[in-house]
Amino acid sequence: MFKGKIKSWILLFAAVFIICIGAFLLFSHGSIGTVAVIRVDGEVYKKIDLDTVTVAYDIEIKTKYGYNIIHVDKGSICISKSDCRDQICVKQGKITDDGVPIICMPHRVTVGIEGDKIDA
Incomplete structure (x- = not known):
């Protein structure tokens, strides 16, 4: 009885x-x-602390492969425009955590969120 308890x-x-x-x-x-x-x-092209963003802004990236416009907002980031054919990177939408990154294969651009703060 004791062993059961x-x-x-x-x-x-x-x-x-x-x-x-x-x-x-x-x-x-x-x-x-x-x-x-x-x-x-x-x-690495640029690191952005998404918690410190107060006003949304765009970053334009032009390479020999094409261009991408990356939209940065408080807590999220996305590729808003691209001249690639498939537009998968644009259709993926905003990311807010360190899950799946946005990848534009034709332009060799990746946008991801890491689990660390920027060193000051």
């Missing part, structure tokens, strides 16, 4: 522990990532 308590604590770990992993994903990184041809 101890087993029940151990299972209860194990379940609570697993739920806590799961909640931590679920809610911590993307919560720190506020630095947008724009890369052209694999090289």
Whole structure:
């Protein structure tokens, strides 16, 4: 009888522990990532802390492959215009966390959000 109660308590604590770990992993994903990184041809072109943006603005990138206009807003970033044929990068829309980056393959431009603040 005593062994059954101890087993029940151990299972209860194990379940609570697993739920806590799961909640931590679920809610911590993307919560720190506020630095947008724009890369052209694999090289870092610009880093932007999206939390410090007060007024939305555009960045124009012209390369030998074509042009992209990147729209920066508080907490989000997107490729708003591009002269590539497929327009997948434009259709992807805004990104707000460090999940899937925006990639313009024909122009070799990537826009992603990393999980670190910019070093001052």
